[in-house]
Amino acid sequence: MSMRYAPWLAFVVSCAILIGLLALWWEPTANDARPGPPQGRTTVVIYTAAALRPAVEKAAAAFEHDTKIKIELRVGASEDLLSKLKIAGQGDLFLPADDSYVALARASGLVEQDYAVGSLTAVAVFGADFPKDAKDISWDDIFREGFRLAQPNPGTAIGKRTREGLEPTGLWARIMATRPVEMGTVTEAANAVKLGSADGAIIWDATAAQYPQLKVVRLPNLERVTASVTVAVCKEAQSRTEARWFAEYLAGDGQEHFRAAGVAPPREKPKPKARGARPGEKAEIVLYAGAMLRPAIEQTIREFEEREHVTVTRVYNGCGILVGQMRAGREPDLYFACDPRFMGEVADLFLKPEVVSNNQLVIAVPKGNPHALKELSDLGKKDLKVGVGHEQQCALGAITRETFIKSGVYAKVRKNVVVESPTGDLLVNQILTGALDAVVCYVSNVTPNLDKLDAIPVTGISCAAPEQPVAIARGSANQELAAKLVEYIQSAESRERFERLGFGWGRGPKK
Numbered sequence: 001m002s003m004r005y006a007p008w009l010a011f012v013v014s015c016a017i018l019i020g021l022l023a024l025w026w027e028p029t030a031n032d033a034r035p036g037p038p039q040g041r042t043t044v045v046i047y048t049a050a051a052l053r054p055a056v057e058k059a060a061a062a063f064e065h066d067t068k069i070k071i072e073l074r075v076g077a078s079e080d081l082l083s084k085l086k087i088a089g090q091g092d093l094f095l096p097a098d099d100s101y102v103a104l105a106r107a108s109g110l111v112e113q114d115y116a117v118g119s120l121t122a123v124a125v126f127g128a129d130f131p132k133d134a135k136d137i138s139w140d141d142i143f144r145e146g147f148r149l150a151q152p153n154p155g156t157a158i159g160k161r162t163r164e165g166l167e168p169t170g171l172w173a174r175i176m177a178t179r180p181v182e183m184g185t186v187t188e189a190a191n192a193v194k195l196g197s198a199d200g201a202i203i204w205d206a207t208a209a210q211y212p213q214l215k216v217v218r219l220p221n222l223e224r225v226t227a228s229v230t231v232a233v234c235k236e237a238q239s240r241t242e243a244r245w246f247a248e249y250l251a252g253d254g255q256e257h258f259r260a261a262g263v264a265p266p267r268e269k270p271k272p273k274a275r276g277a278r279p280g281e282k283a284e285i286v287l288y289a290g291a292m293l294r295p296a297i298e299q300t301i302r303e304f305e306e307r308e309h310v311t312v313t314r315v316y317n318g319c320g321i322l323v324g325q326m327r328a329g330r331e332p333d334l335y336f337a338c339d340p341r342f343m344g345e346v347a348d349l350f351l352k353p354e355v356v357s358n359n360q361l362v363i364a365v366p367k368g369n370p371h372a373l374k375e376l377s378d379l380g381k382k383d384l385k386v387g388v389g390h391e392q393q394c395a396l397g398a399i400t401r402e403t404f405i406k407s408g409v410y411a412k413v414r415k416n417v418v419v420e421s422p423t424g425d426l427l428v429n430q431i432l433t434g435a436l437d438a439v440v441c442y443v444s445n446v447t448p449n450l451d452k453l454d455a456i457p458v459t460g461i462s463c464a465a466p467e468q469p470v471a472i473a474r475g476s477a478n479q480e481l482a483a484k485l486v487e488y489i490q491s492a493e494s495r496e497r498f499e500r501l502g503f504g505w506g507r508g509p510k511k
Contacts, residue, residue: 043070044243045090047081049097049157050185051120051204052229055261056095059254060246067406069242077185079155085110091234092243095250097157097186097204098227106348111232113244113345115251116266116352118258120204122162122225126215127193127200134215142200143174150189150198151180157227158186162202165225175202190214209262228267244341245402283310285478285485288326290319290338290395291423292359292442293468296498297336297489304488310481318394318422333476334485338395339466351479353469356489358504360443361403361464362455364431369454371437376404376458379438380412387419387427387439394422395466400440402463428453443502467507 048056053075060071074081078096082105085091094111096102097120105111126137142149152159166172181198183189186207192198194211204227208216231250237243250258255265289297294316301312315322315332319342326332326346335350337343343353365373371384379386389396397420404410421427424441431439432452446455458464470489472482488494495505 042068042239042242043072044092044239044246045072045074046093046095046231046243046246047074047076047085047091048095049078049081050075050187051097051158051207052095052118052261052263053187054210055118055206055258055263056250058257058260059250062257063246063249063254067242067245069239069246071246077153077156079160085234089236090238092237092239093231093247094234095229095231097229098161099230100160101157102230102232105232110235112235113247113347114230114232115247115344115347116228116230117250117255118206118229118263118265119267120157120206120227120229120263122158122165122202122222123205123208124200124202124217124219124222125190125193125208125211126217127196127198128213128215129196130199130215134217137215137217137219139171139174139219143178147178148197148199149175149178149180150183150192150201151175152186152189152201152203153182153184156184156186158189158202158204158225161225161227166221169221169224171221205264206262226267229263241402244344248341248344283308283478283481284313285310285333285476285481286313286315286331287334287336287485288315288317288322288330288332289336290322290342290468291316291425292338292396292444293336295448296357296444296501296503297494299497300488300491300494301485303493304485308481308484310485312485318390318396320390320393320395320398321422331473331475333473333478334470334482335473336468336470336489338468339399340469341398342395343469343471349475350471350473353471354486354490355467355469355507356505357498358465358467358507360502360504361399361440361458361466362443362446363458364428364439364441364446364453364455365437366431366434367452367454369456373438373456375456376407377409377412379416379440380409381416384416385418385435385437386413386416387421387430387436388417389424389427389440390420390422396424396441397422399463399466403440403458403461406461406463447500447502465504468503 056073064071078098078101081096082101085094085105086108094105102111102114154160154163163172183192186203189201190203190207190211193201193214231247233243233247304310305312319338323342323345326349363373388400391397391401404413419430419436424445427439427441428445428449430436443455446453470486472479476482499505
């Protein structure tokens with residue numbers, strides 16, 4: 001090459017190197033970053049029963065639109081899905097049509113926390129041209145000679161539950177005597193009736209809702225054939241945080257898609273009867289509670305101890321730490337969590353939780369707001385010293401992280417974080433001593449110090465207003481006493497104490 005081109009070649013190479021370095025150094029600002037999940041894998045793989053596909057597809061589309069997290073469905077019969085989960089060892093969420101499969105997955109060490117999302121009941125469906133009105137159809141029509149019954153096989157939730165529910169009545173033996181055609185999924189059975197290759201089938205009510213042209217009949221004893229629908233987070237989930245978000249969505253706002261698809265709400269489980277201590281009874285219960293709740297419940301607990309002659313051993317800490325202790329074998333009688341996600345992580349250990357209160361995330365700053373902070377992105381200002389909750393040890397940290405991510409400021413603000421604490425009170429103490437310029441905490445942490453601090457509410461992000469659920473342990477020998485303490489915590493006097501600290505009462509605004 002001629003030497004007269006050497007300077008130009010050197011110039012081009014230099015530009016290429018400069019562009020590469022800029023690409024490495026550049027970080028998105030709050031305006032550049034689009035709210036969404038952390039960098040890395042952003043696809044959630046969910047193993048879904050065929051009966052639930054219509055609901056999950058609609059919920060996934062809405063969730064993807066809001067979060068930009070892709071949901072990938074793998075659909076099949078519940079038992080087949082469990083087998084694939086065992087063999088592949090991959091997947092983020094497991095959603096069979098009955099929670100007995102979740103129990104099997106848990107026993108095999110495949111899943112962790114779970115969330116109730118619905119319930120199903122069996123119905124019989126018949127072809128549109130079946131020569132009887134739905135109100136006149138009976139079991140005798142199924143058992144008559146020549147009737148072609150499409151029966152989902154026992155590997156499906158409907159097949160398994162139909163056998164278990166109808167065997168005691170003698171109906172299952174009669175069904176088997178008709179030599180039904182076994183189908184791989186509940187959807188295949190419904191399609192067989194729709195297309196005329198079968199005269200009828202026993203399927204879930206939610207599946208029947210997708211076939212308005214079929215005749216739906218609630219035959220006697222089919223009310224015995226029910227299923228509880230639960231979604232569980234897989235232990236080997238590659239997108240654990242995003243999977244949990246989607247599971248929480250299915251159990252919360254996503255319920256509208258389940259109702260629209262014909263899936264009934266989760267069934268309520270009976271609450272233990274509340275009572276005080278009996279004469280001569282050794283009355284002692286153990287309460288695990290997020291540290292944020294201590295100022296709100298301490299006086300109520302003291303009153304409970306005095307009036308009911310019960311000793312309450314309190315363990316206050318970051319919810320992540322408490323969950324770790326429970327997973328290691330600690331067994332409290334009652335758990336009062338700072339956020340539903342941490343209740344969800346030990347859902348298998350507790351009865352159905354009840355929401356007591358809600359709290360608001362705020363930016364706490366010294367009185368007068370010397371750094372003129374107005375919103376989350378301002379926490380990225382140069383030389384600002386910021387404190388946040390520890391992302392793994394407490395609900396405050398997990399919620400703050402999610403809020404930063406959804407606001408598109410995570411990378412920008414993290415550069416200024418100099419303190420991560422397991423409780424909001426410790427953060428407030430540090431800002432009071434001048435060690436920090438701003439902290440992200442709960443409004444309840446700031447309220448007792450309003451003479452020294454200002455609080456800037458974090459609004460517009462649903463996760464920034466978490467709810468606080470309380471639940472009684474399934475294995476507690478003191479469920480009645482624990483239920484009595486829950487009554488005290490839900491009393492009018494208790495509510496006044498919560499609200500005085502800045503908490504909201506009950507569920508927060510619809511997210």
